[in-house]
Each structure stands twice: as structure tokens, then as C-alpha cells.
Amino acid sequence: MIFASDLSLSVDQHSIAGVKPRNEDCIGVRIPDRETLQLKGAVAVIADGVSAAEAGKEASEACVTNFLSDYFCTPDSWSVKNAAQKVLQALNRWLYGQSLRTLNDDKGYVCTLSILVLKSTQAHIFHVGDSRIYLYRNGELEQVTTDHTARVDAERTYLARAMGFSPNLDIDYRVLEVQAGDLFLLSTDGLHDFVPHSQLRERLREAAQTPFQGLAADLLQTALQAGSDDNLSCQILRVDSLGLRDADSCCRELSRLPFPPPLEVGQSLDGYRVDRILHESARSQVYQVTDMETGERAVMKTPSLNFVDDPAYIERFTMEEWIARRVHNPHVAGLVPCKRARSCLYYLTEFVPGAPLSRWIRDNSRSDIHRVTRILEQIVKGVRALHRKETLHQDIKPDNLLIGNDDHVTLVDFGSCRIPGVEEMYLPIERERALGTASYSAPEYVLGAKATTRSELFSVAVIGYEMLTGHSPYGEAYEKAASPTALAKLKYTPAYHHNPMVPVWMDGALKKALQLDPRRRYDSFSEWLQDMTYPNSRLMPDSALPIVERNPLAFWRTLSGILLLTQLATLLWLLHLLR
Structure with missing residues (x-):
């Protein structure tokens, strides 16, 4: 598989209890190695344990730690939306189940949750509750999540949606196109309820072009000085570079291995002898081959020379091997790893007799x-x-x-x-x-x-x-x-x-x-x-349909049985006459 982007990020985050005796917020960021970054993306998670729930701290920690772990365990082929939503549904059911088991102890496992997944050129946002995600771009700061709160009166609101509230999770999801220089801010209400939007924008303007380590802690101190009476947490992620490659660069990588020529029975390629031509078409050739070192049989697929200068075709051909490597089932042909360095483009799958x-x-x-x-x-x-x-x-x-x-x-x-x-x-x-x-x-x-x-x-x-x-x-x-x-x-x-x-x-x-x-x-x-x-x-169908059409098998079995009984009766009658 070819990777055509190389995302580069700068990160700063901080979380404190504030004036409260313990911190029920939880934050986490994971930027994996290059291949996983391409396939799964970088993830930032922020959660705020609901103070009215005795187990809010446990809920927020469970959401952050388990999402950062489980999301990266989902198949590489899954979309971000599918992978994240499956993990979140499982987390939500676990939280709700924990709340039910501790019902008599008044311990509710409830928290807000906001997730940012940066993959390739897109930002995937998952959100429930009143924690927030902001996007700063070109001097403008936009809140890209919606607070899930309901107002009681002019001064009081209550949380309308959160993780662990009910067995069925209703979570917001949206996708944004990302640009180099974009800056994302994730925060809990201990920060954004006490620092004005305009002040957040000015502070992030400073971080857009310069190193910003320590800015997260400074923002939390600003909120404390403004009278914040809650736990405070924030995360800042800046997209330093998308690392996008041009078409020529990708074509050169895709063409790194040459196309093999059409092979005949008896010829060999990289130690694999062609025993039989299974299929030939304008798009590819498929051969039954034998490893001359081990005697093991396999199936070799090679690309057609008709597409030697078609990068889209080559990308799809290389994807076939990627798929075969990830699917393991007795009813799907599995990949056979090449034991020697390949001199040209092909891949091997298991030989299936039949x-x-x-x-x-x-x-x-x-x-x-x-x-x-x-x-x-x-x-x-x-x-x-x-x-x-x-x-x-x-x-x-x-x-x-x-x-x-x-x-x-x-x-x-x-x-x-x-x-x-x-x-x-x-x-x-x-x-x-x-x-x-x-x-x-x-x-x-x-x-x-x-x-x-x-x-x-x-x-x-x-x-x-x-x-x-x-x-x-x-x-x-x-x-x-x-x-x-x-x-x-x-x-x-x-x-x-x-x-x-x-x-x-x-x-x-x-x-x-x-x-x-x-x-x-x-x-x-x-x-x-x-x-x-x-x-x-x-x-x-309607009962008026003749039985011969409703169930032909039963009809013919019944008719055969009747005919057999008729023949037996006739035989017995003839035997009786002969006496």
C-alpha cells in the first residue's frame, strides 16, 4: 500500500482539579507510528465526569483510556466512523451496566466525551455532552461541537446527553477537511465557561505560528483567575503539515517493482515454477505455481502489461494483497507470504483444489x-x-x-x-x-x-x-x-x-x-x-395456489405414496381372486 500523506502535529495538554478536591476530568492523546497514523489517524480524547454522579471520575477515565486502546485495535480496513462508533457503543453499554449494578450505592458512571481523530486530510469529530472542540483557522475561532444541555432557567442548565446515560448512545459525528496550520482546542466547561470566546481566539492566534508548549496550562490558570469552580482541562493540537505527496511521487513509488512478462508452463519467477495457467484476461494472469525449495503449491496473480503505465490500476492491484493479508477464514483464499525478495509485481494466495x-x-x-x-x-x-x-x-x-x-x-x-x-x-x-x-x-x-x-x-x-x-x-x-x-x-x-x-x-x-x-x-x-x-x-403466496406450486416436493411425495398404496391394494385384490 502507498501512503500519500505524512501528517505532522504539535500537541499540548493540561488538566487540573482546580478548586475541587479531586479531578474528575480525563484527557489523552495518541499519535501512533507512521503506518498506523496513515490507517487509523491521531486521536485526542477529553472527558468530564458528571459531578452529580458518584462514579464520574471512573467513567471519564474508562472512556479515555479504553477508547485510546480499543480504537487502534479495530481492523485497519474499517472507516473511522465505523471503528469509533462501535467502540463508543461498547463503552456506553459498559458504563450503563456499571450504573445499574451499583444502583443502590448511588454511583452513576456518567461523563461527557469529545473525540478528535485526525486522519489524512480529514478531522473526524465525535461528541456527546458539554465538553467542546474548537477549530482555529485564519484568525477565526469556531466551536465545531454543540453543547447537549437543556436550560432550566436564566442561570441553570442540566446535561441532556452523556456517556452512560442510557443503553442507546446518541453521539454527534461530523467530518471536516483539514488544512496545514489548523489548530484544534478541546476543553471542558471549567475552561470555556469562564474564558470568553474572544480571549480564547487571541490566545490561540499566538499559538498558530509559534511554539506553544505551556499554553494549555496558561489557559487553565486564566480560567481559575476568572473564578472557575470546576475541574479544568484542555488539549491543543496544531496541524504543522499534511505532508501531501504529488502524483509524480506516488507514481514513482507505485512503479518501483516492474511488471512481470506473461509466463508459460515450466517457467519460473523468484523460485516459483509455473505448473498451470489458471486464468488469463486483459487485466491479469493467474498461475498455479510450486515453490521449488519447499514443494509447496500456491496461486500467483500478476498484473497485465496493458496497465503498466496506469497508477490507479497498480494501486488497486497492490490493495488486493493488503486485503488478503487481513482476512482469515476457511472460505476465503488466504495470502501466502513470499519467502524471497520479489523482483517484480505479483502476490501469492493459497492453492485451493477444486x-x-x-x-x-x-x-x-x-x-x-x-x-x-x-x-x-x-x-x-x-x-x-x-x-x-x-x-x-x-x-x-x-x-x-x-x-x-x-x-x-x-x-x-x-x-x-x-x-x-x-x-x-x-x-x-x-x-x-x-x-x-x-x-x-x-x-x-x-x-x-x-x-x-x-x-x-x-x-x-x-x-x-x-x-x-x-x-x-x-x-x-x-x-x-x-x-x-x-x-x-x-x-x-x-x-x-x-x-x-x-x-x-x-x-x-x-x-x-x-x-x-x-x-x-x-x-x-x-x-x-x-x-x-x-x-x-x-x-x-395465496392459499389458492395449487399445492403442486406451493410445495412441489410434498405434492410429488404425497402423490407417489397414494400411487403406491393403490398398487398394493390392487395386488392384494388380485391375490384374493386367485385363491
Whole structure:
């Protein structure tokens, strides 16, 4: 992966109890190493324990220390919003649970919380309560958070939202574009309630261009002299440089390794012998190779020479290896580390014995429905392994699924994956938007709408339909439908029209997953698999539908049983006559 920015920050922070006997505020900053800084960003956290809650100090310390720890433990592929919100939801539930357990002791684990995450060229702000975050830029000071307070009268207010207040956390989130020279101030009410906005602006103006170590402590002393009767805390972060690289610099790094030439069976590259050519296209080549030192088999993917001067293509190709390294699941092809220095651009994944699912479909048309559901369960496990990393595959199709003789299924090829956490990172070249295969992609891809996990569900459901019937759910016209009008003319064909052994309730599950409007599909894969395995009465058609269409399997079993009884009765009658 290429890093196109190198964020540089200056930090100053201070926290004191003030006139109170103990300090219930808590502050923390973490600026990680360069790679983690690129992937996760730098984080500043400030929390103010609610004085009316006996465990306010414990709550603020838990929020700051645990967020700074847990946020950096989330997957690198997660977006800042997803990672932070998941950590905050867990922290909030823990605080609320602690309050419930100590209810009789009048100990409430409640605090305000404001978080600043600086990643690449963006500032991500999370906020609940009445602590604040300010942005100073070009001589102007702006409060970028909103106080969550409600006024009782002209002099009194109370906190309306905070961490630990309720099991369901309502936290503000916003994103700001960052410029070099920006200065962020995080503070608790012991400071900003006693130092006027204009005075804060003037003090920060001094820090915008000069070293400002000690300014945080000076601001707190100013608030104390103004009569602050609360704990006081503040943090100051200045963006010294974004360290943005230009396109030429990024292209040079992306082109550091040359493209390998097309390989033939028997040739070797870096100690890997080509045993078989698995796939060749205009975009890449895939080979089955053997490590000549160890005898281990692997799969090598190389870029196509057609894109040797395309930096966006190269960036996406290198991203495939990055994804494979981070996903560990028996139904996803894993990365094989290169044991020797690479002389050119390629990567290795584990060798999976088996054939593409497309071939299996051709050889097993109208397969047993129970076998199909077992295969679909494995596909879903592989896809959900990517989703847990907040990664969309975006090209789920039979050719990208390998099935072994034991029906074990493995998902391969990460060339079209979308990763929100990576998209947040600055890149001076336009990223390549690789799309999947039209016949298996959800309509939102064609219409330019945002793809979600429901889009992936559509693709898996198309595969399920094809495994059961050998046909496409909307026919050949689906591939050509490129507008809302064309899509509106499509008509779903029930699976049991192609394969009478498909129960109506199973077709109902397929039909719901294959809705052209993503809002009408299932919310989750698990719900869909449940309905694919067990009849859901809500998916049944009108009772007037003949039983042969409602449940063909039951119909033919019943009819066969009746015919068998009839034949036995006839046989007994003939034997009786012969006596």
C-alpha cells in the first residue's frame, strides 16, 4: 500500500482539579507510528465526569483510556466512523451496566466525551455532552461541537446527553477537511465557561505560528483567575503539515517493482515454477505455481502489461494483497507470504483444489435443494468474513468461487473490493472504480447508487437461483438494463417454473433477496439463510395456489405414496381372486 500523506502535529495538554478536591476530568492523546497514523489517524480524547454522579471520575477515565486502546485495535480496513462508533457503543453499554449494578450505592458512571481523530486530510469529530472542540483557522475561532444541555432557567442548565446515560448512545459525528496550520482546542466547561470566546481566539492566534508548549496550562490558570469552580482541562493540537505527496511521487513509488512478462508452463519467477495457467484476461494472469525449495503449491496473480503505465490500476492491484493479508477464514483464499525478495509485481494466495462454481452449475443443473443451501451457507461465511472488515467484494460470481470434491467453497479474487477505511486516505491520483460482472451485480451498481451489504446479498441470491434452476432470475434482459426505466420492465421468474422441486417458500426467500430495490431485500444474510432453510409463512403466496406450486416436493411425495398404496391394494385384490 502507498501512503500519500505524512501528517505532522504539535500537541499540548493540561488538566487540573482546580478548586475541587479531586479531578474528575480525563484527557489523552495518541499519535501512533507512521503506518498506523496513515490507517487509523491521531486521536485526542477529553472527558468530564458528571459531578452529580458518584462514579464520574471512573467513567471519564474508562472512556479515555479504553477508547485510546480499543480504537487502534479495530481492523485497519474499517472507516473511522465505523471503528469509533462501535467502540463508543461498547463503552456506553459498559458504563450503563456499571450504573445499574451499583444502583443502590448511588454511583452513576456518567461523563461527557469529545473525540478528535485526525486522519489524512480529514478531522473526524465525535461528541456527546458539554465538553467542546474548537477549530482555529485564519484568525477565526469556531466551536465545531454543540453543547447537549437543556436550560432550566436564566442561570441553570442540566446535561441532556452523556456517556452512560442510557443503553442507546446518541453521539454527534461530523467530518471536516483539514488544512496545514489548523489548530484544534478541546476543553471542558471549567475552561470555556469562564474564558470568553474572544480571549480564547487571541490566545490561540499566538499559538498558530509559534511554539506553544505551556499554553494549555496558561489557559487553565486564566480560567481559575476568572473564578472557575470546576475541574479544568484542555488539549491543543496544531496541524504543522499534511505532508501531501504529488502524483509524480506516488507514481514513482507505485512503479518501483516492474511488471512481470506473461509466463508459460515450466517457467519460473523468484523460485516459483509455473505448473498451470489458471486464468488469463486483459487485466491479469493467474498461475498455479510450486515453490521449488519447499514443494509447496500456491496461486500467483500478476498484473497485465496493458496497465503498466496506469497508477490507479497498480494501486488497486497492490490493495488486493493488503486485503488478503487481513482476512482469515476457511472460505476465503488466504495470502501466502513470499519467502524471497520479489523482483517484480505479483502476490501469492493459497492453492485451493477444486473447480469454479460455474463449472459445477453446468454439471449439476437442478441440484438437490439441501445441497444448494449447504453451499450457499459457505459462500455467505466467506462474504461475511470480508464484511466484518468493512470490505465489499463487489464481484461475487461463480467464477470467483472454487468448490472442491467435498463441496467446500472458497471465495477468491479481491480485484474489485471496496474498503471505506482506505478510501478515507489521501491519494493524488483518482482511484480506480472496479465494477463486478453485470449479470451478478445488484442494480444499484448500474445506477451509480451506493453499494451495501444488501448488494452482496443480491449477488449471492443470483448464484443460489442459478444453482437451483440453471437460469437467471430476470432473464437475459437483466444484463442490458442500464436505467430505472429498463429495470422497471424486468419480471422475476419464480424458480419453481424452471425446477418444480424448488418449494414455493424457498422461492419466496429468493425473490425477496433479489428485489431490484435494495430497501425491499433482507437486512442480513442470516435472516435470508433462515428463510432458505425453513419455511416462512409470510413468504407464502395465496392459499389458492395449487399445492403442486406451493410445495412441489410434498405434492410429488404425497402423490407417489397414494400411487403406491393403490398398487398394493390392487395386488392384494388380485391375490384374493386367485385363491
